[in-house]
Amino acid sequence: MSVKTTGPAVGTWAANDRIEQELRKDNPGRNKRTRSLLIVTALIVIALVTLIPFWAIFIGSFQDGPALMRHGLNLGIDLNEAHVDNYVMLFTDSGNYFRWFFNSVAITSIQVTLTLLISSFVAYGFAMYEFRFKATFTVLVLLLMTVPFEMVMLPLFLQMSDFGLLNNYAGVFLPFIASAMTIFFFRQYLTGIPKDLLEAGRIDGVSEFGIFFRIVLPLMKPAMAAMAILNGMAAWNNMLWPLLVLRSPQMQTLPIGLNSLLTPYGNNYDLLIVGALFSLVPVLILFFVFQKHFISGMTAGAVKG
Amino acid sequence: MSKTSTVDVARREARVGLPDSLSGMPSEVRKHKPGNAIKRLFFSRKAAPYLFIAPFIISFLLFWAAPITRSVMMSFEHRIPGYTEFVGFENYERMFGDRLFWLAVNNSLRYMLLTLVILVPIPLALAVMINSKLGSRKVKAFFKTAMFLPALTSVVVAGIVFRLIFSEGSNALMNQVIGLFGIEPNRWLRNDLTGLMVLLLLAFWRWAGVNLMYFLAALQQVPDELYEAAAIDGASKWRTFWSITLPSIKPTILFVVTISVFGGLSMFVESFMLWGATSPQNIGLTIVGYLYRLGIDRGDWGYASAVGVVLLVLVLAINLAQLTISGFFRKEKR
Numbered sequence: 001m002s003v004k005t006t007g008p009a010v011g012t013w014a015a016n017d018r019i020e021q022e023l024r025k026d027n028p029g030r031n032k033r034t035r036s037l038l039i040v041t042a043l044i045v046i047a048l049v050t051l052i053p054f055w056a057i058f059i060g061s062f063q064d065g066p067a068l069m070r071h072g073l074n075l076g077i078d079l080n081e082a083h084v085d086n087y088v089m090l091f092t093d094s095g096n097y098f099r100w101f102f103n104s105v106a107i108t109s110i111q112v113t114l115t116l117l118i119s120s121f122v123a124y125g126f127a128m129y130e131f132r133f134k135a136t137f138t139v140l141v142l143l144l145m146t147v148p149f150e151m152v153m154l155p156l157f158l159q160m161s162d163f164g165l166l167n168n169y170a171g172v173f174l175p176f177i178a179s180a181m182t183i184f185f186f187r188q189y190l191t192g193i194p195k196d197l198l199e200a201g202r203i204d205g206v207s208e209f210g211i212f213f214r215i216v217l218p219l220m221k222p223a224m225a226a227m228a229i230l231n232g233m234a235a236w237n238n239m240l241w242p243l244l245v246l247r248s249p250q251m252q253t254l255p256i257g258l259n260s261l262l263t264p265y266g267n268n269y270d271l272l273i274v275g276a277l278f279s280l281v282p283v284l285i286l287f288f289v290f291q292k293h294f295i296s297g298m299t300a301g302a303v304k305g
Numbered sequence: 306m307s308k309t310s311t312v313d314v315a316r317r318e319a320r321v322g323l324p325d326s327l328s329g330m331p332s333e334v335r336k337h338k339p340g341n342a343i344k345r346l347f348f349s350r351k352a353a354p355y356l357f358i359a360p361f362i363i364s365f366l367l368f369w370a371a372p373i374t375r376s377v378m379m380s381f382e383h384r385i386p387g388y389t390e391f392v393g394f395e396n397y398e399r400m401f402g403d404r405l406f407w408l409a410v411n412n413s414l415r416y417m418l419l420t421l422v423i424l425v426p427i428p429l430a431l432a433v434m435i436n437s438k439l440g441s442r443k444v445k446a447f448f449k450t451a452m453f454l455p456a457l458t459s460v461v462v463a464g465i466v467f468r469l470i471f472s473e474g475s476n477a478l479m480n481q482v483i484g485l486f487g488i489e490p491n492r493w494l495r496n497d498l499t500g501l502m503v504l505l506l507l508a509f510w511r512w513a514g515v516n517l518m519y520f521l522a523a524l525q526q527v528p529d530e531l532y533e534a535a536a537i538d539g540a541s542k543w544r545t546f547w548s549i550t551l552p553s554i555k556p557t558i559l560f561v562v563t564i565s566v567f568g569g570l571s572m573f574v575e576s577f578m579l580w581g582a583t584s585p586q587n588i589g590l591t592i593v594g595y596l597y598r599l600g601i602d603r604g605d606w607g608y609a610s611a612v613g614v615v616l617l618v619l620v621l622a623i624n625l626a627q628l629t630i631s632g633f634f635r636k637e638k639r
Contacts, residue, residue, distance in 0.1 A: 032439065035439055036439040036440050036441075039434055039437070039439050039440040040440045040441055040444050042434075043434070043435075043440065043444055043445065043448040044444060044447075044448070046431070046448070046452075047447060047448045047451035047452065048451075050451050050452055050454070050455065050510065050513075050514075051451050051454070052470075052478075053455070053463070053466040053467070053470065053510065054454065056466055056469070056470055056478065057462070057465075057466050060466075060469065068469060069472075070474055071472075071474035071475070071476035071477065072469055072470065072471075072472035072473070072474035072475075072476050072477025072478065072480065073466070073469035073470050073472070073477060073478060074470075074476055074477060074478040074481050075478060118360045121357055121360060122357060122358050122360055122361040124357055125353070125354045125355075125356075125357025125358040126357075126358060128354075129350075129353060129354035129357070130354075131354040131355065134354075137358060137361070137362070140365065141361070142628065143621070143624065143625075144365070144369065146563060146567055146624050146627075146628075147567075147617070147620055147621065147624065148567050148568075148570065148571035148593075148620065149571075150571040150573060150593040150596070151571070151593075151613065151616055151617045151620055152368075152369060152372050152373060152376070152613075152617070153593075153596070154376065154596055154600040154601075154606070154609055154610065154613055155372030155373065155375045155376035155379070155610065155613070156368060156372040157600070157601070158372070158375065158606070159367075159368075159371060159372050159375065174368070175364070175368040177360075177364070178360050178361045178363075178364035178365070180361075183361060207344075207347040207348045208347060208348065208349070208350060208353035208356075208357075209347050209353075209356075210347075212357075233456075233457070236459070237458075237459035237460065237461075239459065239460055239461055239574045239577075240573060240574055240577075240593075240597075244601065254459075254461075255459050255460075255461040256461075258461050258462070258465070259461050259577075259578070262465065262468075262578075262581075272465060273465065273469075276461070276462045276465050276466070277462075279459070279462060280457070280458060280462060283457045283458075284454075284457065287454075287457055291450070294453075294457075295449075295453060295518050298456060298515060298518070299515060299518045299519050299522060
């Protein structure tokens with residue numbers, strides 16, 4: 001990176017700027033305060049607009065489903081007509097809703113656990129050893145990182161059908177557990193671990209795998225947390241692939257189940273809106289407890305220049 | 306079981322003399338018993354890397370290579386349930402005259418370009434604002450949280466809310482808003498332009514916060530000395546931004562552009578949530594949506610495969626071009 005700070009062009013810029021500064025000199029303090037106020041106002045307005053959909057769904061959960069379907073959703077609520085019937089229905093008569101909830105929790109936990117274990121295992125191989133075709137495999141990981149999964153979903157669907165894995169948890173998570181993105185992230189992290197540590201383990205007679213499980217794995221906790229959140233969010237919110245794989249209503253996850261309530265007749269909108277809101281609860285709780293980890297986890301993919 | 310690699314012998318010799326308590330492994334492993342081949346494998350440094358990366362290779366073969374191979378083969382066939390015929394390049398020829406295919410490509414490209422236009426500069430500008438010394442810290446923390454929250458929602462939940470906010474009823478939020486300006490209620494999701502607008506708003510709502518965090522993390526890495534030097538040279542704010550900030554965070558900008566390109570090209574669920582599998586005049590039809598329709602809805606696997614193969618080649622080409630331009634491979638080799 002080169003930053004030009006000298007030269008005639010910059011000189012002219014600087015000159016212009018000095019004139020500007022002269023002009024501003026009357027009241028620099030007030031100028032700064034005005035700009036500060038402008039920024040604060042802009043940020044608050046944008047933040048509030050961003051939160052509107054959350055407020056809308058919250059308000060909607062106290063209204064009649066069929067009416068929402070007909071008239072749409074807005075930010076006001078007639079308190080005389082507000083009721084908690086939708087919540088009562090959610091907990092007493094919501095059909096498969098909690099079955100979907102359970103499926104989502106189960107698939108997300110299995111997928112995250114296996115992804116962390118397998119991807120770190122693979123990443124260790126890439127980070128700590130020299131072997132033939134290493135460069136080829138590394139390029140393969142990089143390529144897979146940016147090929148959208150959707151591009152292979154159709155033939156993969158047929159493949160899963162042949163394996164007999166349709167309508168099965170395994171069919172949903174198996175394609176994702178050797179995650180290229182996660183492998184790449186762990187590999188970057190592991191290259192920072194001193195190799196002397198491994199040598200010490202070898203001298204002590206620990207097997208190559210023992211070194212990984214007993215020495216390296218415990219050192220990877222921060223990276224694990226970040227990837228748990230990234231993969232967890234992806235699994236919890238995944239829609240397209242489970243939609244293909246999970247065919248029966250009992251096996252569906254929350255996103256597909258909720259989507260199946262979205263009929264043109266609007267007869268399920270009561271459950272739909274309260275169910276959608278409730279599906280956010282676990283994620284929001286986890287977010288407010290582990291806020292910092294969430295942000296670093298979900299933005300962990302960025303390559304460091 | 307007498308075959309022992311030289312490495313193993315050397316390593317075993319290195320261990321000689323170590324008391325069991327120190328060696329940290331069960332003593333039977335060290336005895337030359339038959340049946341120890343597997344255990345010996347665990348101690349071999351030659352085999353280890355291949356065993357470590359084996360899960361990736363298996364996963365690649367099973368879930369990428371095999372399906373893609375199969376797709377290529379099926380793309381030369383005419384397939385209906387119970388009947389398969391080799392038809393050569395017929396499926397590929399069909400694509401050229403297929404209006405829906407081109408519409409889907411057009412819709413996806415348009416969506417991808419427009420998301421780039423809104424999802425890179427705006428979050429970047431907001432990140433610069435947050436990173437500046439002006440304004441209160443509490444407001445900034447609140448702002449960051451508020452912007453990030455939508456990223457936690459699934460497309461399904463976001464889609465449901467947006468559908469209801471942009472519904473046709475006169476009571477729907479957006480119709481109330483335009484009502485303030487005396488505009489008649491709009492059927493937002495029924496025509497191309499407003500439909501696209503809703504899609505873009507949905508994308509912006511869900512992703513702006515994440516991109517903002519990427520940019521913010523990058524901005525905080527830029528060394529203060531650079532800004533101090535610029536200030537000493539009397540550079541204006543604008544000039545500092547172009548000459549110092551932008552070049553310093555270029556890798557992050559490239560990364561965000563990359564994920565936005567692939568996110569945009571592979572968009573489907575957003576459209577699926579707003580319109581279902583078919584939209585009025587196909588305004589919501591995307592590449593992946595078309596694949597879904599051909600394969601899952603129609604079972605036209607031969608043609609679906611051909612479309613899939615063409616798109617995969619396209620994506621791989623963009624991918625390689627981008628990685629080469631951004632110098633990714635050079636960095637890997639180092």
